Amino acid sequence: MPGAVAPASPPWYQRVSFWRSLAGMALALALGCAAVALETASELSVRSTAFYHRLQFLRSRIAQLRTQAANAERYLAALRAERAARADVNQVLSADDAIVIPLKLDRTGDSSGMVVISRKAGNAIVEIAGLPPPAAGATYVLWWLPARGQPIKVGDVTPRRDGRLSLTVPISPGTPHIAGAVITLEPRKADLRSSKRVVEGKVP
Numbered sequence: 526m527p528g529a530v531a532p533a534s535p536p537w538y539q540r541v542s543f544w545r546s547l548a549g550m551a552l553a554l555a556l557g558c559a560a561v562a563l564e565t566a567s568e569l570s571v572r573s574t575a576f577y578h579r580l581q582f583l584r585s586r587i588a589q590l591r592t593q594a595a596n597a598e599r600y601l602a603a604l605r606a607e608r609a610a611r612a613d614v615n616q617v618l619s620a621d622d623a624i625v626i627p628l629k630l631d632r633t634g635d636s637s638g639m640v641v642i643s644r645k646a647g648n649a650i651v652e653i654a655g656l657p658p659p660a661a662g663a664t665y666v667l668w669w670l671p672a673r674g675q676p677i678k679v680g681d682v683t684p685r686r687d688g689r690l691s692l693t694v695p696i697s698p699g700t701p702h703i704a705g706a707v708i709t710l711e712p713r714k715a716d717l718r719s720s721k722r723v724v725e726g727k728v729p
Contacts, residue, residue, distance in 0.1 A: 613693045617643040617650050626706050628653060640706045642696060649694045653708060656684040663712055667694070670705035677701070682708070 617623055620643035628638040638653030651667065659665055667679040677700070684690040696703075 613646070613648050614650050617641050617646045617648050617693075620646045624703075626703075628706065628708070638690070642703055644696055644698075647696055649696050649703075651682075651690060651692050651694060651706075653684070653690040654688060656688045656690055656708075658684070658686075659710055663710055665690075666709050666711055668707045668709065669700070669703045670707060671701040672704040674701060676707070 618641060622645050623641055623643045626640040626642065628640065637655060638651070640649055640651050642649040656665065664681045665684065667682050669677040669679060671677060679694055682690055682692065690708075
């Protein structure tokens with residue numbers, strides 16, 4: 526109609542196309558955030574797994590190093606003990622009052638050895654070979670045979686796997702004059718009278 530006025534366009538924020546575009550952008554943004562979050566979670570999971578395996582490896586390595594350190598410490602302790610024993614042996618053997626007691630075999634065994642005693646050095650050196658492992662419930666015992674009086678029990682002794690026995694025994698100033706030595710094989714908590722003598726010797 527002549528003179529009719531066209532209806533006014535709605536504002537931009539009331540247009541359906543604007544809100545459709547805004548919804549599309551929000552959906553795209555949400556999908557993008559979800560994709561980034563999923564990728565980040567996946568990467569964190571991979572890193573966490575790698576970190577866990579690395580941590581387990583480090584723990585295992587630390588345990589190995591501790592074992593190696595303990596073995597090295599035991600080895601050094603054995604070397605120190607061996608060095609000290611050699612020093613004691615040399616001191617006893619070089620003493621001018623050293624007494625050598627040869628240990629004779631028993632009738633059925635192959636054991637032999639000797640005991641060297643020095644009161645000045647304050648030690649006795651015991652060296653024996655051919656001692657078989659004691660039976661279950663039995664043990665080897667070292668005794669001193671004084672010139673007078675009853676035998677003196679020194680203590681239980683344990684040979685190595687090859688049958689050798691090598692030890693240093695302190696000699697206190699109050700120990701009676703030693704005229705001999707004997708190694709017995711006996712049940713635990715026995716005395717010399719119920720023992721089987723394996724090696725025995727007296728001062729020549």
